[in-house]
Amino acid sequence: MAMTLNLDAYWMPYTGNRQFKKDPRMIEAAQGVWFTDGDGRQVLDGHSGLWTSGLGHARPEITEAVRCQMEQLDFCPPFQFGHPKAFELATKIAGLMPEGLDHVFYTNSGSESADTSLKMARAYWQLKGARQKTRFIGRQKGYHGVNFGGVAVGGIPANKKLFGEVLETDHLSHTVLPQNAFTRGMPEQGAYLADELELFVERYGAETIAAVIVEPMGGSAGVLPPPVGYLQRLRALCDQHDVLLIFDEVITGFGRCGAMTGADAFGVVPDILNVAKQLTNGAVPMGAVIASSEIHDTFMANGGPDYVLEFAHGYTYSAHPVACAAGLAALDILVDEKLPQRVAADAPFFEALLHDQLSDKPHVSDVRNYGFAGAITLEARGDEPLRRPYEVAMAMWERGVLVRYGGDTIQMAPHFVMEKKHMEQMVGTLAECLKLLK
């Protein structure tokens, strides 16, 4: 129980530590769409963990796969050695990716996927002899994790402020336009914002730009579906100027958008696609970077003698056997239960709930959604944009619903298996709590 625990030593990530330690929100168990808190209360998980656990928590198939793997092979050195499940899972992942994305490099998180993809892009151009192609273009409001590369291409000011700049980057404008407020699904306006890439090509020269990295649908900044035609335009410009396109699909990968990937949902194929989170249903940390054959084959063709490393990069825990076992079990469930299709089928219900119940509530300045992702933006109270989302999320926790609050937004991410009545409970509780705001 919270009261007997010493809370001092644990420096919590992305948490208001002082507030939490005054009023802890302890989670002690999870099952399906429910958490059990420190007082034994059932709390509805309105965020699929942290966009991680769309299959529902504690799936017995994953538990069993992990248990068996621990007994058989608890660890395998990933450098110069391999184990069968790493290959099996890579084949399975490649089979679920858009045509042409065939080669899987394992990481342990979305942040590691971001930095891996950036290094892969730079190295690719070095191997092609384009030695100046080192610059990256991200997008405002982009989130690519917390490692140095990801922070540099990221576009959330609060995540960058204290850490300095380490890469040559620039950022496309974000796509949240005032005229698109309260749009259901993809906004009509904004495809032209992709044309800003032309400005960067003029300013820096295409011969200095390695890659553009974007989330096909922004997640952390509060659910930002791409404007109609935007990603197509970005793809065309990248092709025209010989710039790689990286999709960070740490949130959109494996079902969240009602398709296997965001690339599928929006009909645009990148050169590199990053995943994490839903790959193992969040049960064991794992991420991956999936590269086109052109990129992979360029490394292989330029590697020198065959005992020499083609890519001097990797993590001690890349392809961890326990994570591979969890990933195989999780992807089997996702496919067997046709969960991306279920998300697509139920997304209109979730969309209607969000817009019908939340648009008219006090201080709500926008409602956005796509697939099983929904968010609202709240007007700042005075000069405190973060206060209302915090207050709403705390009031919801008191009423037994967990949602994510970040920046000036509240975010919801139903489990792919969530029943409609639980979506109603989640959105209904939010509507109630919004009425309490000052």
Ligand code: PXG
């Ligand atoms: N890229 C994207 C697009 C992400 O959403 C990461 C990279 C980093 O992944 P790791 O596993 O290193 O955390 C993410 C993570 C939120 C929220 O509030 C979202 C994330 C992390 C924390 C909070 O939506 N996404």
Ligand code: PLP
């Ligand atoms: N730091 C030291 C001193 C190490 O020896 C290693 C790995 O061997 C690392 C960092 C990197 O750790 P990881 O491979 O888990 O990212």
